[in-house]
Amino acid sequence: MPEASLSSYPDSNRLPRVSAIVLAWKAEPLLRQSVESLLASAKVEIEVVLVDNGCTTDDVEVLSKLPGVVAVGEGENLGFSAGCNLGVAASSGDYVALVNGDAIVEPNTLARLVEVVDQADVGIAAGAVRLADEPELLNSRGNEVHVLGVSWIGGFRERETRSEPTETAGAMGACLVTARSHWDRLGGFDPHYFAYHEDADLSIRTWRVGLRVLNVPDAVALHRYEFSRNSFKYYLVERNRLMFVATLWGTRSLLLLAPPLLALELVMLLLSVKEGWFRDKMRGYGWLWRHRKHLGERRRRVQAERTVPDRVWMRVLTDRFNTPLINPPGVGLLNALMTSYWRVVRRWV
Structure with missing residues (x-):
């Protein structure tokens, strides 16, 4: 995996400050591993903002005691969009990372995404999300967005063949990084979405202001993905x-x-x-x-x-x-x- 070049950051004398927003909802078996993997991130100064979005276990209480973890929220399920907004509002980093509570990042994933999003024409850098139970297969190499507004994950169950970042219409909200300034410029998510399409909205709005959305094959997150119908x-x-x-x-x-x-x-x-x-x-x-x-x-x-x-x-x-x-x-x-x-x-x- 390529090393992130610290010379590309605005101040090469310090590590980039990344706030990772993680929502704790119901009983998520991978939540502790997810937060621990973020805290183990290399080449970044990491802050994990854990949003109690209706957690039904003691995970929030236990994880909030770890150095680098800030817990917010009252235990009400605000949805993904409003929950992420709450987490970002409580954060202090120069970069915002959205990482699902059922996703585990590799040590260099966040630094690699910061390196990519620091390019002048890039607004969002998204990780290559792989299936946790079949890590050789992709969950998403970026989301497709149809001209009629339908959005879905791209590259599902494919094997990774890319060696360089590729443009994608949508960044999957399970693992992405953007500059805090870009998040603030767009005003974050519209909370009315609650869940679904909010990541497509943020991505397309990024393209509409002249910035690219890239998916980065060597910034890996393992995701416990389940396709539900209800x-x-x-x-x-x-x-x-x-x-x-x-x-x-x-x-x-x-x-x-x-x-x-x-x-x-x-x-x-x-x-x-x-x-x-x-x-x-x-x-x-x-x-x-x-x-x-x-x-x-x-x-x-x-x-x-x-x-x-x-x-x-x-x-x-x-x-x-x-x-x-x-x-x-x-x-x-x-x-x-x-x-x-x-x-x-x-x-x-």
Whole structure:
């Protein structure tokens, strides 16, 4: 693994100060190992901010006694987005690392990510997340983001073949580093996301202000990954996808993509009926309507921060569904139609 070059840091006389935000939720068997692996990080001055987000064990009490660990939170599940915001607000580092409580980082992972994110044109550096029970296989080499707003992990169960950092549309929130100044510039996560799509939102907003998002193959985290399906997850994923697109996509882009966006809504409605989460889909529409004022205000704010036109930053998006985890009915036909349609309209975005 390449050594991080301290000469690239603003002050080479001291180690970079990194605040790692870790959420403690329910009973996580790897939480202690996760925090201990962060405290063992090399070539950084590490602070672990442990957020009690509804921990049901004594892990927070035990870990908070370790040097370098700060515990915050009242034991209420604020969700991933608001929980991370709380942790960052209590932190003091020049760099913010988000690391899942079920992820174990290698000793040089944080230093390597800091080295990459210190490049002038990089806003977020994400680790290569591998499966904890099959560490030879990737959990994610970065997240894919579709032009219609769907996001999923890229490279799932593939073997690592890269030797250099690669651009990715989205950084997986399980292991990423950004400068505190960049986090503050974007205002962190919108707490309304609660969970899902908040990392895609932060990543795309990074691309929209002219900075790259890179995934770093030699910055490794082992992740206890489980793909779950439940009604609350469907509610959040679908609701958040619509909030994501409605606030970040430009007006012209939304107009040009209106036909496939409406077609995807029909597909998801049919899928929700078939799989039994139609009420959750309807619940999402209800939430969006009740929070329309917030969505309008947020859209105005994030559109004003954009410095890169849609036709430029949208090059990082994909027009194909190629995830093995989600296969809506007619995905082959959907891909063929979407690819053809996007090839025609993207010149006018």
